[in-house]
Amino acid sequence: MLATTIGVGDTMRKLGLLLIAATMISATPAAAQTIDVRAGRLIDPASGQVLADRRIRIVAGRIAAVEPWRDGAPALDWSGYTVLPGLIDMHTHIADGADDEGSDPAAPFKSTEATTILKAVKAARTMLRAGFTTVRDAGVYRGLTDIDLRDAIEAGTIEGPRMLVAGGYITTPGGGGDVSGLARDMPIPDTFRVGVVRNPGEARDRARYLLDQGADFIKLIATGAVLAIGSEPGSLELSPEEMKAACDEATLRGKYCIAHAHGAEGIKAAIRAGARTIEHASYLDAEGIALAKAKGVWLDMDIYNGDWIEEFGTKQGWPAEYLRKNRETTDVQRRGFSAAVKAGARLTYGTDAAVYPYRFAGRQFAYMVRFGMTPLQAIRSATSEAAKALRLEGQVGTLAPGAYGDLVAVAGDPLADIKLLEKVAAVVKAGQVVR
Known part of the structure; x- marks a missing residue:
């Protein structure tokens, strides 16, 4: 009886997901592209370091490098924000x-x-x-x-x-x-x-x-x-x-x-x-x-x-x-x-x-x-x-190379005012701009 009922549920779930796919705007999968984010300030949670004016390079959805900003036009100019991992x-x-x-x-x-x-x-x-x-x-x-x-x-x-x-x-x-x-x-x-x-x-x-x-x-x-x-x-x-x-x-x-x-x-x-x-x-x-x-x-x-x-x-x-x-x-x-x-x-x-x-x-x-x-x-x-x-250390919750390109930006310093995290200004997931 359980197997039969769950089988019907599986069918309904598939139909529901098809409906979703047909009626809602799909999220864009991470493409093999490079995106440079200019972070005005960057908080590295693991070390506690706060770094100024950093380039976060994301390639194919993963962080490739975090380094001082030198030149060039960023794909995302977050120079007015503090940036943290997603x-x-x-x-x-x-x-x-x-x-x-x-x-x-x-x-x-x-x-x-x-x-x-x-x-x-x-x-x-x-x-x-x-x-x-x-x-x-x-x-x-x-x-x-x-x-x-x-x-x-x-x-x-x-x-x-x-x-x-x-x-x-x-x-x-x-x-x-x-x-x-x-x-x-x-x-x-x-x-x-x-x-x-x-x-x-x-x-x-x-x-x-x-x-x-x-x-x-x-x-x-x-x-x-x-x-x-x-x-x-x-x-x-x-x-x-x-x-x-x-x-x-x-x-x-x-x-x-x-x-x-x-x-x-x-x-x-x-x-x-x-x-x-x-x-x-x-x-x-x-x-x-x-x-x-x-x-x-x-x-x-x-x-x-x-x-x-x-x-x-x-x-x-x-x-x-x-x-x-x-x-x-x-x-x-x-x-x-x-x-x-x-x-x-x-x-x-x-x-x-x-x-x-x-x-x-x-x-x-x-x-x-x-x-x-x-x-x-x-x-x-x-x-x-x-x-x-x-068990996702090095994959999420960090801006270290190899991690997913997940970022949030806030207008101010959350180390001084933690409430800033109640309303983030911008979000990137796996190199894709969410907002």
Whole structure:
């Protein structure tokens, strides 16, 4: 039954992508061309150096050289701007196709597959134009649609950031990654439950299935969620054995797993099971920080979200359960973030974009500085440090020769005013001008 349902879903996805190709302007693939960018100032996140008046030469979509500007006419004159590598968001939900003005958390269940795909196309374009040239899309409710979106962007069919995707969620029945809040007699399509598991054997099988379909990593829902009915953030949902089985399968395939984990015990259980990054980490404690440091695990904490949910969710009448859980986790998460920064833990830039509008993806930078980071640390979290966590060091998050020609420009100095990254002036992805 599962195979039959997924087959129909595959057909719908192909039809949706054909519709997209026929009705939307395609992104231009990187050609074998040379482009020279004149950067007034250049920030190298890894070294912390700020260099003046630099030529960035991009050949066939890759950076060929960064050197002092001497002469000639630049293809892009950014001499009035500060230039950084393209930004990386480690936790987005683009493929679920949230609305522009903030997410209705139940939107994926209220939309057809074609509608979701079309919304996702717009979301991807918005995210890219906000300066995020690479993203990790941290799971979808409608299984596998993120894989097709990633592939369409890579093929140049549509415009969007470079994507790494999960294909779905490994979750318990009724857990934070399952469909919840529906009537007991309402049937749930199998495409929404591609990762629902009941024991370690099923966790391994579902991880294997998602990787076979083209997932880049495995997403575990280790604990309950804020935006899910009947799921408490502090409660462990997947067992340690289920998480380890999924992570072992990912490792066997040369991949890794990440874990949605709010609760303190869930965070530690996920780290011990082999998770590479911990998402949210709301109830992070000192033992969890020490364990993350000892295991080389990154913490990916969405510390802006709480304010948006409180303001927008209250205004829009989101379920009282969502708002209650958000209030319980917001301040404690920020205290944990500050403690992690002070302790020297590895931290990356992950926003949960979709909960709030994609065009606001840069708002978290100011929160990271407010709660303990220097501006350079915040920039590194979305460039060089994120690249390490993605296993793409030297490919993204850097302006070193050989990396993708991904650039953003801002009018001013983000090391003095980090809020400048909330509204980038220009974007280049793989040598192609986006805006």
